[in-house]
Amino acid sequence: DEDRVRKLVRGMLVRMGYTVLEAAGGSEAVRLARESDTAIDLLLTDVVMPKMNGHELARRLESMRPGLHVVYMSGYMDNPVVHREVVESGAPFLQKPFTQEALARKVRAILDEVRVQAKAAG
Numbered sequence: 001d002e003d004r005v006r007k008l009v010r011g012m013l014v015r016m017g018y019t020v021l022e023a024a025g026g027s028e029a030v031r032l033a034r035e036s037d038t039a040i041d042l043l044l045t046d047v048v049m050p051k052m053n054g055h056e057l058a059r060r061l062e063s064m065r066p067g068l069h070v071v072y073m074s075g076y077m078d079n080p081v082v083h084r085e086v087v088e089s090g091a092p093f094l095q096k097p098f099t100q101e102a103l104a105r106k107v108r109a110i111l112d113e114v115r116v117q118a119k120a121a122g
Contacts, residue, residue, distance in 0.1 A: 002046075005096070009044065012100045013107070026052025026060075033061050040065050041114050042107065044094075047074040047086060055085055067117075069110050073098070 006022060013020050021036060023029035026049060033040060043061055045054040052060075058070045072086055075096035086093050094106055 009103065012103055013044075016100075016104055016107070018107070025049060026057040029057055030060050030064075033064055040068060042110055043068055043070045044107070045070065045072060047072050048076055048079075053085075055089060058089075058091075067114075069114060071106055071110060 003024070006024070010020050010022050019038065021029075021032050021038065021040065023032050029043075029045075040061070043058055045057055047054040049057070054070075054072055054074075058068075058072075062068050062070075070089075071092045071094060072089065073094040073096055074086065077086070077095055092106055092110060094102060
């Protein structure tokens with residue numbers, strides 16, 4: 001939800017060779033997912049965002065894109081509500097601030113899992 005952080009993370013991912021659809025908020029992300037013909041394997045979203053939190057965004061996108069994987073990030077893990085939501089979701093999590101190396105490891109692990117699942121299904 002923060003322009004500076006979003007652009008920094010996008011740049012990191014692009015430098016790693018990933019295709020990135022960037023959205024400034026939940027509504028824009030839903031619109032991009034609806035309008036894009038591009039496969040979307042992974043949603044990287046902040047837990048706390050204005051108007052639509054990361055969990056609501058994930059639910060909406062998962063209904064549109066079955067099999068979508070989610071990685072949550074937040075700098076507010078000391079907030080009991082955020083902590084509970086992250087733990088209850090069971091989804092992978094990145095604590096902000098994080099390094100490019102930590103982001104790379106997390107994204108690669110999830111996408112490797114996607115590849116293994118697709119291979120097993122096909």
